Amino acid sequence: MTTKTVSMKRISGYNILSPKGFKADGIHCGLKHKKNDLGLLVSEVPANVAGVFTTNAIQAAPLHVTKEAIAKEGKLQAIIINSGNANACTGKQGLEDAYAMQELTAEKLGIDPHLVGVASTGVIGEKMNMVPVIKGIKNISPSYGLEGSIQFSQALLTTDTVTKNTAYTTVIDGKEITIAGTAKGSGMIEPNMATMLGFITTDAKVETPHLQTALKTVTDLTFNAITVDGDTSTNDTVLLLANGLAENETLTPEHPEWGKFIQTLHAVAQDLAKMIAKDGEGATKLIETEVIGAVSDEEARKIAKTVVGSPLVKTAVFGCDANWGRIIAAVGYSGATVDPNAISIQIGDTTVVESGEPVSFSEEHLREYLKQPEVKIVVQLHQGEGQGLAWGCDLTYDYVQINATYRT
Known part of the structure; x- marks a missing residue:
């Protein structure tokens, strides 16, 4: 990925529908008590698609259906999502229910079923109540503009406290290209990947194989660089849809402005990743760790993620305790190549370790x-x-409370 800074602009507004040719909606169908629990995202035309999915060996039924759909011809035109039920570990019936969601959505839109992706999030191991889902698919009504975007992004949420949206524009081949995204994720966040759903839309024209390469590259630097609690879920999915309606020349790695596309996509994914980390269950603080001077970028990211994932570092940050010993210990057990006598650590603008030895600092200043x-x-x-960079959050009393009573 190029490191040259490119010209791009962040958009305020309705985000996921900012690229040309996308519409969406979200409604309350009845899987949850009150809040939106069914969402539909639609492209005017079949879009080239790339996807990354959980590395958990246990994968929910919607993932099987969506992967199969993508494999057909590398395109999707719609994604139907629900929250309130993960449809995971639900056997043959769960798979039939996921196919039913796909087929009902395709029938509603008048498109082939293999152009519909399915995603679910919520409690694992409970059969889907299809009665409200069927009714909801019949009633959901995607639209362009702010309202559709808001309703869709709300339909993704489980224990999230806020919606997560972002969008950027850049110019390629003299055409304005927009990339936008929305995501959910609050707990069980240890991507490669975690309990998160992410949907990214663009009106750029990119062929499927190169779109997949772009998404995988960016995912490693963003969604796979966050952690909340070290668990990896069964449903995690990020899908990138490119419908080509910006009418740029087809983008490939050989295109002179490929770097613009990659960096703009990276900005979208990084925004969403940081929002997920910041909204970790019960969290009060976002923790960013930057590692420099490592043997490789991969090892730098490994160390950074180990530090932000350390329960002892997370609780120290929650308690406003500048306990740098926990940080250097995490560096040491990360499995990366380190020289204990060469390590320096800063917290904020304060150096606490230099060449592996403690440095005097103001406890009061760091506490503040x-x-x-x-x-x-x-x-x-x-x-x-x-x-490398990684992001996480502090570990609080509220995290324990939320997860002690998740099902009850």
């Missing part, structure tokens, strides 16, 4: 810094040129 909603940790290894 750690009260901020975003905390930055920088680890310098002096081992090479590798660098």
